[in-house]
Amino acid sequence: MSALLQADEASALLEAAIRGDLPDERGRFGPFGGRYVPETLVPAFERLEKGVHEHLHEPSFRAEFQRELHEWVGRPTALSYAPRLSESWGAEVWLKREDLAHTGAHKINNAIGQAILAKRLGAKRVIAETGAGQHGVASAAACARVGLPCTVYMGAVDMERQSPNVDRMRRLGAEVVAVESGDKTLRAAIDEALRTWVTDPEGIYYLLGSAVGAHPYPYLVRELQSVIGQEARQQMIDLAGGLPDVAFACVGGGSNAIGLFYPLLGDDIELIGVEAGGTGNGLGQNAATLATGTPGVLQGSYTIILQDQDGQVQETHSISAGLDYSGVGPEHALLQATGRVQYISATDDEALEALEELCASEGILTALETSHAFAAARDYAAQKPGSRILIGNSGRGDKDMPTLTKYPARTRSHAGA
Ligand SMILES: *Cc1c(COP(=O)(O)O)cnc(C)c1O
Numbered sequence: 001m002s003a004l005l006q007a008d009e010a011s012a013l014l015e016a017a018i019r020g021d022l023p024d025e026r027g028r029f030g031p032f033g034g035r036y037v038p039e040t041l042v043p044a045f046e047r048l049e050k051g052v053h054e055h056l057h058e059p060s061f062r063a064e065f066q067r068e069l070h071e072w073v074g075r076p077t078a079l080s081y082a083p084r085l086s087e088s089w090g091a092e093v094w095l096k097r098e099d100l101a102h103t104g105a106h107k108i109n110n111a112i113g114q115a116i117l118a119k120r121l122g123a124k125r126v127i128a129e130t131g132a133g134q135h136g137v138a139s140a141a142a143c144a145r146v147g148l149p150c151t152v153y154m155g156a157v158d159m160e161r162q163s164p165n166v167d168r169m170r171r172l173g174a175e176v177v178a179v180e181s182g183d184k185t186l187r188a189a190i191d192e193a194l195r196t197w198v199t200d201p202e203g204i205y206y207l208l209g210s211a212v213g214a215h216p217y218p219y220l221v222r223e224l225q226s227v228i229g230q231e232a233r234q235q236m237i238d239l240a241g242g243l244p245d246v247a248f249a250c251v252g253g254g255s256n257a258i259g260l261f262y263p264l265l266g267d268d269i270e271l272i273g274v275e276a277g278g279t280g281n282g283l284g285q286n287a288a289t290l291a292t293g294t295p296g297v298l299q300g301s302y303t304i305i306l307q308d309q310d311g312q313v314q315e316t317h318s319i320s321a322g323l324d325y326s327g328v329g330p331e332h333a334l335l336q337a338t339g340r341v342q343y344i345s346a347t348d349d350e351a352l353e354a355l356e357e358l359c360a361s362e363g364i365l366t367a368l369e370t371s372h373a374f375a376a377a378r379d380y381a382a383q384k385p386g387s388r389i390l391i392g393n394s395g396r397g398d399k400d401m402p403t404l405t406k407y408p409a410r411t412r413s414h415a416g417a
Pocket of ligand 1: 105106107134209210211250251252253254255256257322323367369370394395396
């Protein structure tokens with residue numbers, strides 16, 4: 001993708017990104033990002049943008065956000081050294097444990113931050129969309145915490161596939177609405193949420209789940225998730241005695257990855273995002289957006305997307321529902337184009353194998369999404385022995401048990417001993 005930017009343009013944009021000057025006032029990360037939305041949605045987005053600028057960096061918002069992260073989410077999350085993995089890989093492996101955050105993944109950082117913002121903007125209720133249900137659960141929990149009613153739109157197909165999460169959301173007080181239109185999955189759910197938002201942009205707050213979509217969401221979500229990288233950076237210095245050589249994170253929409261990478265952009269650390277390689281390289285067999293996609297507009301943002309030659313957005317496949325998305329956040333598109341972050345993919349099988357290894361050697365059942373980052377890190381360690389590796393352990397894998405039971409655990413010599 002480097003052809004998208006001239007070399008001098010790329011280095012100027014990277015410097016701006018490191019300084020914290022991106023997105024610009026039009027919501028752009030260089031050529032990417034922006035706000036491509038229908039006229040009817042413009043007032044809602046403008047209102048949100050104004051609210052974000054007024055509140056996000058205001059001291060009493062920061063104080064409340066920090067307090068909730070500490071007292072309710074359970075932050076700072078641990079940084080764990082992985083001794084047995086380190087030994088078997090011939091590397092020094094450290095894990096940033098977002099699986100230990102409340103509700104089991106990094107998504108809660110964003111959900112509680114936006115729920116607090118919704119309250120301050122005077123919203124009467126919150127709407128959210130969800131695919132696999134993880135963001136829906138985080139939103140339902142966060143809304144219960146701040147005392148706002150929450151409606152979660154979910155494709156009818158996804159509701160059937162993820163019924164335990166539907167039940168979780170309802171118990172957390174959310175109303176779950178089945179979306180029967182379009183593909184009956186995440187994209188249709190987002191469209192339905194947007195349609196609802198337009199009807200009452202003042203009374204409704206739309207709580208988006210990843211660093212994607214039209215401005216200001218990619219910026220807002222990055223700011224809320226950056227706590228991951230800020231903590232990890234300090235913990236590496238305190239516990240590991242220095243920064244890592246390389247950091248890995250899995251990339252769906254890109255929120256846990258940007259949260260980890262953003263505070264490390266100015267450091268001499270290799271950054272590697274890992275997408276879902278699915279079952280193969282063919283269109284529709286994976287969700288490796290940055291690795292194989294092309295520029296286009298998806299859900300209000302100019303970014304890299306999986307599309308055919310007519311610009312039709314392609315279906316994706318991944319064993320992990322959270323990576324199964326045909327777009328990616330615009331800031332990642334820029335970081336790839338500047339060469340600062342490298343994006344690669346791991347297949348379903350590689351992710352499963354990595355999950356099994358991590359489970360048996362460190363006693364951590366990680367999420368299938370996260371397992372993609374482990375698979376890539378293991379390959380890296382094989383090529384560069386002795387590296388100090390930081391992995392963003394984005395979530396826990398309990399939610400994946402229905403999928404995992406279809407793949408019986410292999411017997412591993414080092415696990416059973
Ligand atoms: C949702 C999810 C992801 C993917 O979302 P990003 O916005 O790319 O971070 C990754 N890991 C876990 C555990 C998730 O639940």
